Amino acid sequence: MSETVSGVVFLAFAFATIGGAVMMLATRNVVHAAFWLLEVMLATAGLYLLLSAEFLALVQVLVYAGSVAVLVLFTIMLTLRRREDAIRPYEPGWAAAILATLFGAAVLFAVERFASQLPPGTMPASVPDLALFGQTLFTAWAVPFEIASLVLLVALVGAVWWSGGDGS
Amino acid sequence: MSPIAVGALKVFAAIGLMLGNGVVLIYMLRKVLGRLHLRHGPMEMGPAGMFQTLMDVVKLLTKEDITPRAVDKWLFRLAPLMVFVPSLMAYAALPYSDSWRITSLDSGLLYTFAVLSLVPIGILMAGWASANKWSLLGGMRAAAQQIAYEVPLLLSVLPIVMLVGSANLGTIVEAQQGTFLAVLPRWFIMNPLFWPTFVLYVIASLVESNQTPFDMSEGESEIVAGFATEYSAMKFGLLFLSEFSNGFIVSALGVALFFGGWSLPWIPASWYAAAPIIGPAIFIIKTYIGIFFMMWIRGTFPRVRIDQMMQLGWMRLIPISLAWIVFSGIVIKVWS
Numbered sequence: 001m002s003e004t005v006s007g008v009v010f011l012a013f014a015f016a017t018i019g020g021a022v023m024m025l026a027t028r029n030v031v032h033a034a035f036w037l038l039e040v041m042l043a044t045a046g047l048y049l050l051l052s053a054e055f056l057a058l059v060q061v062l063v064y065a066g067s068v069a070v071l072v073l074f075t076i077m078l079t080l081r082r083r084e085d086a087i088r089p090y091e092p093g094w095a096a097a098i099l100a101t102l103f104g105a106a107v108l109f110a111v112e113r114f115a116s117q118l119p120p121g122t123m124p125a126s127v128p129d130l131a132l133f134g135q136t137l138f139t140a141w142a143v144p145f146e147i148a149s150l151v152l153l154v155a156l157v158g159a160v161w162w163s164g165g166d167g168s
Numbered sequence: 169m170s171p172i173a174v175g176a177l178k179v180f181a182a183i184g185l186m187l188g189n190g191v192v193l194i195y196m197l198r199k200v201l202g203r204l205h206l207r208h209g210p211m212e213m214g215p216a217g218m219f220q221t222l223m224d225v226v227k228l229l230t231k232e233d234i235t236p237r238a239v240d241k242w243l244f245r246l247a248p249l250m251v252f253v254p255s256l257m258a259y260a261a262l263p264y265s266d267s268w269r270i271t272s273l274d275s276g277l278l279y280t281f282a283v284l285s286l287v288p289i290g291i292l293m294a295g296w297a298s299a300n301k302w303s304l305l306g307g308m309r310a311a312a313q314q315i316a317y318e319v320p321l322l323l324s325v326l327p328i329v330m331l332v333g334s335a336n337l338g339t340i341v342e343a344q345q346g347t348f349l350a351v352l353p354r355w356f357i358m359n360p361l362f363w364p365t366f367v368l369y370v371i372a373s374l375v376e377s378n379q380t381p382f383d384m385s386e387g388e389s390e391i392v393a394g395f396a397t398e399y400s401a402m403k404f405g406l407l408f409l410s411e412f413s414n415g416f417i418v419s420a421l422g423v424a425l426f427f428g429g430w431s432l433p434w435i436p437a438s439w440y441a442a443a444p445i446i447g448p449a450i451f452i453i454k455t456y457i458g459i460f461f462m463m464w465i466r467g468t469f470p471r472v473r474i475d476q477m478m479q480l481g482w483m484r485l486i487p488i489s490l491a492w493i494v495f496s497g498i499v500i501k502v503w504s
Contacts, residue, residue: 005172031296035243038289058275058282066285066318070311073292077308083299129274130335 010050016043030076031086038069052127178270182259186413193412195221196456197463204467231401236299239398243297248399248406250290255410257283258417263338265430265440265447276337277329280421281322284376287414288314291378291395294407298398306394309474310378316481317375323489324368327496328356328425337421341429355428361496366426368489373422375477377414380466382477419458420451427454 017040024036041064048057080086128136137145169177195210195218202209210217235244261276263269273279288310295307329335332343346354356362375382396407423429430447440446472480 031240032243035293054273055275055278058278062278062282062285062318065289066282067315070289070292070315073289073296074308074311074315077292077296077304130278131274131333 006050010047013043013046013050016040017047028087028090030080030088031073034069034073034076037072038065041065041069054127055130055133178260179256182256182270185259186256186409186416189416190409190412191221191225192456193415193459194224196459200460200463201467204464225405228402228405233401233403236398238299240297240299243293244398245403247290247294247297248403250293251287251410252290252406254283254286254290255413255417258414261337262417262420263341263424263429264451265444266338266342267444268448269338272336272338275335277325277335277340277421277425278322280337280417281318284414284417285314285318287410290410294399295395298395300398303395303397306397310395312474312478313375313378313382313481316478317372317485320368320481320485320489321372321376323486323493324365324372325425326493327362327365327500330493330497331356331361331500337424337429341424341431344428345431345433347433353428353431353433355426357426361499362426364488364492365496366422368485368492369422369425371480372485373418374462374465375481377418378411379415379462381469381471383471415459415462416455419462420455422458423451423454427458429454 020036020040020043024033024040027033027036041060045057045060045065048060076086198209198217198220208217210220213219213223235241258280260270261273261279263272263276291310292307295303295305295310298304328340332340334340344353344355348354348358352358357366396404399407430451432450435446435450
């Protein structure tokens with residue numbers, strides 16, 4: 001892809017990501033907010049795709065857009081007692097404003113302070129394919145991978161225990 | 169031609185296939201279900217009612233497009249697209265033949281499942297936006313169904329990926345060339361290791377593509393038409409087009425995974441080179457045979473209850489498919 005085309009596509013995805021995030025915060029309707037969140041996740045997958053991270057993009061779509069967003073929507077729709085409850089009043093508060101400012105300042109500080117110390121990233125000459133990715137994951141990164149899956153297993157068992165069967 | 173023009177033409181080809189498939193499948197559904205119910209199906213328009221579907225398309229296109237007053241307008245308009253576009257995207261990775269395919273993705277299998285997992289979000293969107301209890305129930309069922317069955321669907325096909333060593337659908341088909349004893353095709357369905365895989369795939373894919381014994385999201389005996397209740401005219405048409413198209417996609421995936429894709433072992437290789445149309449033709453015919461079996465299931469089994477289906481998914485299919493992955497992993501390792 002030529003520079004111009006990928007630049008235009010990048011701008012579109014970047015705009016979709018940031019614009020979607022802003023819309024998610026700005027909308028009063030919680031269901032709309034959940035759909036904007038979904039849009040942000042899909043646009044992020046597009047950004048990954050532009051970086052040739054095909055697998056990451058697919059997992060982003062499958063896990064975040066396909067499952068997490070559905071879970072969020074599901075929870076919202078199940079907990080709304082009436083349809084009108086979806087529209088929330090705008091409640092500005094000092095505590096929220098201070099918290100948001102502090103968080104913004106912390107992020108800004110972290111970027112200013114540490115971004116220059118990161119090693120410059122280089123793109124590999126050829127994009128590693130799925131098989132190579134799997135091999136790396138299960139050899140060089142086997143221990144972190146297993147730890148992550150153990151954490152997920154604990155979470156799964158915990159969820160089953162918490163939701164309770166007939167025995168509890 | 170510039171790559172953008174080629175890409176656009178490929179997208180148009182996929183749309184053409186999707187629309188044509190919709191028209192053919194509606195006719196086929198009526199005729200096959202009619203035969204199963206011991207009746208004729210459409211008979212009036214054209215020979216054996218062949219033009220009935222075209223008339224229906226004209227009807228859908230010219231009907232008034234009603235937007236009920238209480239609906240969430242933007243989501244109501246967006247939802248048919250959210251169902252249609254992922255369904256269209258799923259055509260991209262299917263291997264119609266060794267040269268005819270839209271793209272050859274290394275992770276084609278994962279890609280197809282990833283885009284298909286977006287379809288229920290559109291259904292949920294339609295259900296919510298319609299501001300109707302039946303629609304919302306249908307949408308919620310679609311979402312619950314999808315969360316439950318996406319996992320066994322993905323897990324069920326992993327043994328094949330482990331054996332072939334690739335998730336590229338073209339490579340998976342190429343691994344099924346040749347014959348056993350010069351007669352039986354070397355398809356994965358002939359391998360006893362993949363019989364449970366196939367059963368799991370059939371159940372999970374019927375659920376994922378919303379086919380009738382598992383179409384709780386629109387069960388017309390309980391919730392009118394589920395998520396599609398408030399839709400009319402071409403918006404309704406788009407929702408149903410996607411449903412037929414999803415049936416085509418899971419059938420085509422099944423053909424590529426288990427039934428040797430575009431290849432028939434009895435046809436000499438030189439024929440493929442002489443007439444490149446043979447490969448896609450075989451692929452499409454096999455896919456339609458798969459769809460015929462789906463319709464047979466549809467005409468034979470009663471709709472299951474939603475709680476029974478959730479139980480089947482969480483308590484049975486997920487543990488079974490996990491256990492089968494471990495078992496087939498050991499078998500494949502010992503063999504090779």
